[in-house]
Amino acid sequence: MNEFKISFRVSGKVHVMDLKGYLDAHTAPNLEEAFQKLIKEEKFNILVNCRELAYISSAGLGVFMAFIEDVRTGGGDIKMSNMSPKVYNIFDLLGFPMLYEIFTDEHEAVKKFDAKKQSSK
Amino acid sequence: MQKNNRANKDDGCYRKKEIGTLTSGGNQKTTRLNLRIPSQTEKLNMAREFVADAAKVFGFKEDDVNNIALAVDEACTNIIKHAYSYDADKEIDIVVSMKKPEFEILIEDRGKHFNPNQVPVPNMKEYMSHYKRGGLGMYLMKKLMDKVEYSIHPKKNVVRLIKYLH
Numbered sequence: 622m623n624e625f626k627i628s629f630r631v632s633g634k635v636h637v638m639d640l641k642g643y644l645d646a647h648t649a650p651n652l653e654e655a656f657q658k659l660i661k662e663e664k665f666n667i668l669v670n671c672r673e674l675a676y677i678s679s680a681g682l683g684v685f686m687a688f689i690e691d692v693r694t695g696g697g698d699i700k701m702s703n704m705s706p707k708v709y710n711i712f713d714l715l716g717f718p719m720l721y722e723i724f725t726d727e728h729e730a731v732k733k734f735d736a737k738k739q740s741s742k
Numbered sequence: 743m744q745k746n747n748r749a750n751k752d753d754g755c756y757r758k759k760e761i762g763t764l765t766s767g768g769n770q771k772t773t774r775l776n777l778r779i780p781s782q783t784e785k786l787n788m789a790r791e792f793v794a795d796a797a798k799v800f801g802f803k804e805d806d807v808n809n810i811a812l813a814v815d816e817a818c819t820n821i822i823k824h825a826y827s828y829d830a831d832k833e834i835d836i837v838v839s840m841k842k843p844e845f846e847i848l849i850e851d852r853g854k855h856f857n858p859n860q861v862p863v864p865n866m867k868e869y870m871s872h873y874k875r876g877g878l879g880m881y882l883m884k885k886l887m888d889k890v891e892y893s894i895h896p897k898k899n900v901v902r903l904i905k906y907l908h
Binding site: 623643645646647676678679680682683707710711714715 | 786787805808815816819878881882
């Protein structure tokens with residue numbers, strides 16, 4: 622079985638999830654639980670770092686779609702960073718860059734979250 | 743790749759390899775590989791690795807190999823969810839037939855019929871803006887492969903995926 626792991630960390634006021642391995646119909650429920658946990662704790666500034674994400678299928682993509690509305694309603698956002706070209710290509714095929722901010726580097730994404738907080742003060 | 747159809751007890755999957763000369767008009771041989779997997783999402787990686795290995799040997803570049811593996815994952819996921827409603831005791835047959843330039847994958851199940859005409863082609867912009875979920879698999883398959891066909895037979899449903907080696 623191909624493995625999938627999620628690690629959590631905090632960068633300033635941004636909650637970062639590091640994804641590792643293979644995200645398919647078998648492992649997508651793990652990501653679903655991770656989002657549910659953050660949303661329940663009202664942690665709405667979520668950055669998903671995909672540096673070690675080797676694979677994603679529509680089951681994984683569907684998880685991002687399932688929670689974006691709740692997260693934005695809570696005043697936050699789901700942003701993504703550090704995707705390999707292989708993984709980015711699949712997000713791109715489904716038009717994700719139209720609705721999600723995808724950054725090449727995690728720091729840029731964190732800055733964007735911080736900039737939003739400054740402007741909303 | 744094994745050359746017989748005995749079960750590999752380690753992973754619960756059956757493999758078979760045949761080389762035939764069934765082609766019309768050409769002298770080129772068709773190589774056919776079979777894999778039978780249990781209808782379980784934890785076996786999806788077996789299906790992906792099986793077709794990816796065949797696609798590499800056939801001569802596809804890495805991007806195409808990845809796309810073919812993803813299309814097969816999507817087809818199998820749809821079968822597990824919809825045709826078999828997550829019944830883990832059912833089976834999915836994957837048959838790869840290779841004759842240049844055509845790389846054909848048949849994915850067969852014996853579950854509930856599926857009528858692709860009842861699934862609307864999504865307008866992705868509208869689809870995304872309403873945060874809809876599911877139904878993405880078929881859209882991806884059509885984007886990733888040159889041909890996607892569904893057929894219903896008396897005892898089985900078949901998804902036929904084709905990619906041409908250019």
